[in-house]
Amino acid sequence: MASVTQSGATPRGFRISKKVLPYVLSLPALLVCIGILIPFFSAVVYSFQRYRLSQPWARQFNWGENYLNFFTDSGFWNTLRVSLVYAGTTVVLELLLGLGIALLLQRRSTVNNFISIMLLLPLMTAPALAALMWKLMTNPGFGILSYFASLIGLENFRWASSPDTALLTVVLVDIWVYTPFIMILLLAGLRSLPTQPFEAAALDGVPRSFVFFRITLPMLTPYILTATLFRLLDSIQQFDIIYAMTQGGPGDTLTVFQVEAYLNFFQSTNVGRSAALLIILWAITYILSNVFIKNWLRLRERARGEA
Secondary structure (H helix, E strand, O other): OHHHHHHOOOOOOOOOOOOOHHHHHOHHHHHHHHHHHHHHHHHHHHHOEEOEOOOHHHOEEOOOHHHHHHHOOHHHHHHHHHHHHHHHHHHHHHHHHHHHHHHHOOOOOHHHHHHHHHOOHHHHOOHHHHHHHHHHHOOOOOOHHHHHHHHOOOOOOOHHHOOOOHHHHHHHHHHHHHHHHHHHHHHHHHHOOOOHHHHHHHHOOOOHHHHHHHHHHHHHHHHHHHHHHHHHHHHHOOOHHHHHHHOOOOOOOOOOHHHHHHHHHHOOOEHHHHHHHHHHHHHHHHHHHHHHHHHHHHHHHHHOOOO
């Protein structure tokens, strides 16, 4: 070090000019983008083809016929309905439960911190593994949940094997796995809120319900929107829990987009129809993302006093 300082010489080696350096540094990100876009555009091309793995010689472009067929297919509308009902039900229930638990654990203490960590255990479990665990617990022969159901008079409760209760069962599994995610996100938001408005409200003797609806909830809305966006995008693309629990059944009770695309590809070997389903699912998630992000940006501008 001393010798370099005294001689004033610069180290020799490979040098990159300042003009080229930004492009070299962004090269890994560019390669990742290419790696993401190639499968996506491949799926777009497949979705415009009549392409079955069992009939490769009949492969040809049909220019949107796969998409047009969906509009006259009652199975597609059932898939859309089930996907939206499943996503909407799970997100609303998980938000309510996650917010309630976050409010209970809002105060910093050793006990609350320990409970919040323990409640994260379901989130550390793989969704498919959680579904198999629930499948055992709801087994009519030896499942512990079936035993508890029999104690309250629900003999031979069929859980996921009945069309009437299959949706309820997979929703319960989804809530068990993902409510901790919303809870920890909202808990972080609650603990980061400024304390001055709450201290002023306490001095003025403002009722707790007024503080919650007029102070806490508006300030927490950006966190709620973020949690809702993440869970909505995940729920509408749910596959692991539903397939592990019911494989989309009984019948077509739980044939959401991902399950329907999986069955089309691996059972019917219909690559074109499977790709078209996934592109429609992408379009739905893209629209939902834009709606939520625009609302989130509008709230942020309002908080800054720019709107």
